[in-house]
Amino acid sequence: MLFLVFSQFMVLDGGVLEDDNQVCKNEFAKFSGSFPEEIFSNGFEFDVLNYFKVENWNKIKKNIFLKANDNKFLRIIKSDEMEVYVDPESRMKFQSDSLVIFLFTRYLVVRYLKDHVCIYSFRPKKENKK
Amino acid sequence: MIFLISGITITNLNGGKLDKNNSICLSEFKSVRDFILTESGIEEPKILDIKNFKIQNFVFLIKDLKYKLYAEGWTFVLGYKNNYFFIDHTSKAKTVYNNYKFDYFSRIIIARLVKDKNICIYEVELK
Numbered sequence: 001m002l003f004l005v006f007s008q009f010m011v012l013d014g015g016v017l018e019d020d021n022q023v024c025k026n027e028f029a030k031f032s033g034s035f036p037e038e039i040f041s042n043g044f045e046f047d048v049l050n051y052f053k054v055e056n057w058n059k060i061k062k063n064i065f066l067k068a069n070d071n072k073f074l075r076i077i078k079s080d081e082m083e084v085y086v087d088p089e090s091r092m093k094f095q096s097d098s099l100v101i102f103l104f105t106r107y108l109v110v111r112y113l114k115d116h117v118c119i120y121s122f123r124p125k126k127e128n129k130k
Numbered sequence: 131m132i133f134l135i136s137g138i139t140i141t142n143l144n145g146g147k148l149d150k151n152n153s154i155c156l157s158e159f160k161s162v163r164d165f166i167l168t169e170s171g172i173e174e175p176k177i178l179d180i181k182n183f184k185i186q187n188f189v190f191l192i193k194d195l196k197y198k199l200y201a202e203g204w205t206f207v208l209g210y211k212n213n214y215f216f217i218d219h220t221s222k223a224k225t226v227y228n229n230y231k232f233d234y235f236s237r238i239i240i241a242r243l244v245k246d247k248n249i250c251i252y253e254v255e256l257k
Binding site for chain 1 (some may be wrong): 205209211
């Protein structure tokens, strides 16, 4: 299943996959604090972390939206800079202080840069993983 | 058992004071709406309820808001650019756009910090 998601976001009509995704790693640090600290306090594990040079903005945006939908992600927000989706099946129970809460543990985030786009699918980092 | 009731039931928040004048929130709504409009053919977001709080202590207020919405069954998704997004996970709806079917969440709460003085809390329906 992970392989399917990974391969789905390696080819996007309207963009060319770049070999080096260091830019995306740097970008991620700018907004990683946006997500619920209760689940991401140990950091993030990426299922997908891809960097594309955009050749056609309309095509690539549409293609991302449709592929996200195919992979059962639901979009929560969009802006000129970013789109955020969640996997509705990833909703899990957490204990926060004295309250039992539910949060999503699998996100898909699309970050739009000047002429590139970063695609991230991530989950909470497992504890005690070396 | 958790029930989500339409309409924001929160009338007091630790760190904030309820302001019954919603004019600042109404004029701010365009900025909120821009985050949730889709190209999917879904109509304009409909405001189900608005609550406006004067901020006395921002950290306390956000913490209390999250806990009260959690307790009512809302799921916090992210805080982004002075907006805090919560969804009703039971509000999964379907639509069709360009002959393509897809799912979305139709009920969202967005709490937006306005000029560091107010928090506007909107419950919004997308249909």
